[in-house]
Amino acid sequence: MRNGGLNRSALAEIIFRDPTARERLNAIEHPHVRRLADASEVYAKPGQIIVQVVPLLFETDYDKRCDASILVVAPDDQRIARITQRDGLSEEQVRARMASQIDPAQARPRATYVIKNDGDFAQLKERTRAVYEQLASSAA
Numbered sequence: 626m627r628n629g630g631l632n633r634s635a636l637a638e639i640i641f642r643d644p645t646a647r648e649r650l651n652a653i654e655h656p657h658v659r660r661l662a663d664a665s666e667v668y669a670k671p672g673q674i675i676v677q678v679v680p681l682l683f684e685t686d687y688d689k690r691c692d693a694s695i696l697v698v699a700p701d702d703q704r705i706a707r708i709t710q711r712d713g714l715s716e717e718q719v720r721a722r723m724a725s726q727i728d729p730a731q732a733r734p735r736a737t738y739v740i741k742n743d744g745d746f747a748q749l750k751e752r753t754r755a756v757y758e759q760l761a762s763s764a765a
Contacts, residue, residue, distance in 0.1 A: 637718075637722075638718075641722050662679075665677075674757075674760055681726070681727075682694060683731075683735050688735055693737040693760060694738070695738045695739075696735075696738070696739045696740070698729045698733070698739060698740070699741070701723070703742075703743060704719070704723065740753055
């Protein structure tokens with residue numbers, strides 16, 4: 626805790642260094658997050674697209690509860706560069722976080738849609754819109 630709030634960087638250092646601590650945190654956090662997600666679906670209208678940003682989607686088999694899943698992938702070097710720039714983390718810290726996640730090559734066959742994020746923002750937006758349009762047409 627820092628100034629009465631969660632010190633996210635200190636927590637991240639612990640959970641990405643200690644798999645047991647990460648598992649304990651996930652066991653506490655994930656059931657609560659899943660309940661919130663379930664509650665949001667109660668208010669959805671028929672045919673409405675519900676987007677859930679789910680950390681560890683495939684690692685926890687949460688994808689099996691979804692009608693469709695979207696995986697956004699980028700080359701490792703781009704992922705590392707983006708995260709070090711955005712979050713001020715070292716390459717070692719980013720690699721530790723990446724190592725705790727499913728390998729994109731293993732996630733790819735489980736995803737309904739895959740969006741390649743290997744270009745600029747305009748390309749990502751275009752690719753995302755294409756997936757949205759496919760989802761919207763199948764929800765109608």
